Amino acid sequence: MSAGAVSARPLTGSAESVSTGADAAQHRRSVARVFTRMAACGELDLPLPGGGLTRTRWEALTRWAQADLSLARLAEGHVDALAILAELRALGGRGGEDLPSAGDGARWGVWAAEPPGYTLEARQVPGGWRLSGVKPFCSGARVCTHALVTAREGERRRLFAVEVGQSGVAPLPDSWPAPGMAGSDTLDVSFDDVRATPAGGPGAYLERPGFHHGGIGVAACWYGGACAVARTLLAASRRWELDPHALAHLGAVDARLATVEALLDSVAAAVDADPHDLDGAAGLRTMRVRAAVEQAAGEVLARVGRAMGATPLGHDAVHARAVADLTVYLRQHHAERDLAALGKAASATRLPWEDR
Structure with a gap:
């Protein structure tokens, strides 16, 4: 698959203009306005997965999620839809000229x-x-x-x-x-x-290689949400002296997030090297990434909560919303059911770590 069109405008982080107020209805309307503006101005025109700029695509999703997970959820759905349409057309699937236009501010x-x-x-x-x-x-x-x-x-x-x-x-x-x-x-x-x-x-939706690439895009959003939650602990460490237990939590959080960053770097390169999944590794790779990011994000939620206590949950609307949103968003990973599928796939594969 070739790279998609990249917006002529730099990705300027419009998510920062989402209302941070505690009122849920106001926040939903603000997210809708920003999403509409991003679609209209071309900021959602990301490179397609597998075209050589996959990491750039995932970095945009992570950045939007770090700013606001609800906005990232809408943006991820939009860019995934455009990738699906492009892939089906490239594969010769039904739906070329009959499908609605993907441009002109469509969301x-x-x-x-x-x-x-x-x-x-x-x-x-x-x-x-x-x-x-x-x-x-x-x-x-x-x-x-x-x-x-x-x-x-x-x-x-x-x-x-x-x-x-x-x-x-x-x-x-x-x-x-x-x-x-x-x-x-x-x-x-x-x-x-x-x-x-x-x-x-x-069956075309599930059988195409891009189904797996899109699954990692969701994980890139989880990662951004985890970064948003972790940012509260990091900011606290720079405002006052944390006790050793809180510092230990911060150290563990940093190690986890740095590992995810490196994993996404590596996997993006693998997707770009084999966009059509000729080696058949995309499914296993995607299950690994989603499991690793889900576990890392879950640990971030637990450790930041233990380190910070109730204060940011009760007094910081942005942090409290990020915690609530990430807790829900992570359930797109189906826990033990997905881990069992990963285990079955790993059992049937020659793994790089099994013999050295």
Whole structure:
């Protein structure tokens, strides 16, 4: 895959203009405004994964997440959608000229969660396809103009492009009562006979190499969130003398984050060296990265909390929001289920550490 267009503007960190106030509704509206502005001005036009600038792509996601995780969640969905569309076109999948334009300020989401209890069905009718049902965990439900949505055609999982503003698409406003990631406007969305365009054939969404590259992009956001939480402890160490226990926590946090930074450097180089996954290593590599970053971020949450106590959680709205948001965002990693999948893949692979 070739590199995507890079914005002519430098990545100036628009996330810094997100409202830092404690009011959840105000914060959500601020995130939506900044996301809209970033899409309109081209700041979300990142290099595509595997084109030689993968680390630059992930660095942007990390920087946005460090500034605001809800904004990063919307930005990550948008840039992932554009990468998916570009990859499917390059692979010759269905959906070239029929897909909506990715430019002109369009704001994309990727709505692909399929937890138990929810069904979104796709059916082919004269003149096209229609979707009906409810899709959960739709980030940017009221700010995205378009979305790539997974739906079931019988037992087959397919990806569709949907214009969110059309009749029949209805975000359910009370479907995310939790404070964590509230700014990302992640809601359940009802689809009532909604017009949709296939994006690739059955299975194309999961089977393409870029599925794994996109999974690491999410981990780059987790890393940014962990950096935001850790920053509170680092700032405290520079304002007053920490006790030895707090310093030990800071040292452990620094070691963990430095390890993640080096891991992302190494993996970005591997993705750029084999963007089409000719060696078949992308799946194992992605599971390793996501597991490592999830564990590192979880340790950061625990150690900063133990070192700082309740003070920043009760008196620092930005820190408290970062902790709540990261706690929720990390659950995109499916804990022991994902670790078991990693273990199974590792067992079937010749590993560099098994014999020296």
